[in-house]
Amino acid sequence: MIKPGSTNLRDREFIMGCLFGKEPFFIKRERFLLYGYLKKDKDFSGLVLFYDLAGQFINVWRYTGGKVTHTINFYEGGNIPVRLKSGYLSCTINSITTWYKVETEWYSIGEYGSGLFTEPEYNGSSYGYYTETYYYRQCVWVEDGTGGGAYNGGSGSGSIENQPTLNASIKKLFVKGTTITYGPYIESVNNAYNDLNNDCFSNYVTNYLLSHNITLGSIKIDETYLGLAGISSTNDLTFGGSEFITVENLEHEWIHLAQRYINNTNIFNASNTGMAEFEIALISDILECINIHGNFDIYSEHPFACYGNGKYNHQKEYQDWLKSITSGGTIFPSSIVTGNFLYWANIFGDVSISYNKSRGYQYTNSYYKPKTISTISGICYLL
Secondary structure (H helix, E strand, C coil), rough: CCCCCCHHHCCCCEEEEEEEECHHHHHEEEEEECEEEEEECCCEEEEEEECCCCCCCEEEEEEEECCEEECCCCCCCCCCCCCCCCEEEEEEEEEEEEEEEEEEEEECCCCCCCCCCCEEEEEEEEEEEEEEEEEEEEEEEECCCCCCCCCCCCCCCCCCCCCCCCCCHHHHHHHHHECCHHHHHHHHHHHHHHHCCCCCHHHHHHHHHHHCCCEEEEEEEEECCCCCECCCCCCEEECCCHHHHHHHHHHHHHHHHHHHHHCCCCCCCCHHHHHHHHHHHHHHHHHHHHCCCCCCCCCCCCCCCEEEECECCCHHHHHHHHHHCCCCCCCCCCCCCCCHHHHHHHHHHHHHCCCHHHHHCCCCCCCCCCHHHHHHHHHHHCC
């Protein structure tokens, strides 16, 4: 920030940084981008850090509700008394989703024929929905036991007996345990797994695996993993980051387990992989169609499989098909006609970003049967 016209330039030339600590700033991004020294938002809570032009720290102002509440400076005294206590940092992963609705109006435009020009005729509108999700982490230090110690190399003791571990039910399935050592992330795995088994079909898959002595490998986080989460051919579960330890990602993988072990489909075969992904996407779309009772005029932030990402040629056709196989959004279908499944899988391969044909996914396997949809219907939606 350089404010011209000042007689004391040293006091008016500095670098300012902001640490935002309140959700409303992420709801409308333009407010974040316009924030500055001379323009502050009434909702702003967080820290404003000041440095000189050489990068030397000056001080920090703490804001709450748009007002300065504290000034923070370097401590330049003697030794700072510190009493050590054992513990761990407990964090929760949260997300904020913003959504957008785009309306496209369609017109028929006449031509110059016999010198007459027909006025444009309105033929209705189509709608596209977009979502954007931001993840953030909030942490608090949790003390274990009484602890003890001294600042200058003294000794002490503490307890970490409260460090979270995998639930016993997870250990029965993932016999190799986990490489995750950070307590809050283990808690996230436990919570997601508990929520997963509140779902009818996911719980059925879990019980099927256990009753048939089918075991899985280990659970780990690998930020180099190209995806949100995945279970490999060796049955190791990998999350692409701690923020992806969610029940939604586990549900996706549990359907893959059903495809593999209940319906005996080799989803790692190149001709099956894309088809298996479309089957999961279709299951999700069917459930959303039922959720909105077949009324696609109701706003939904659900990303449908066969339109979106700027491609809406088949939007109404796909919506009509979903309504037809769910009897107007009232029942979960007991089966899907193979030819229809193949037709929409091919379109899914053009629309999807993650599973696009350009990334090597194939959608021409006429032998693939969406048997997991029939299994779900028989287990959880039997009339």
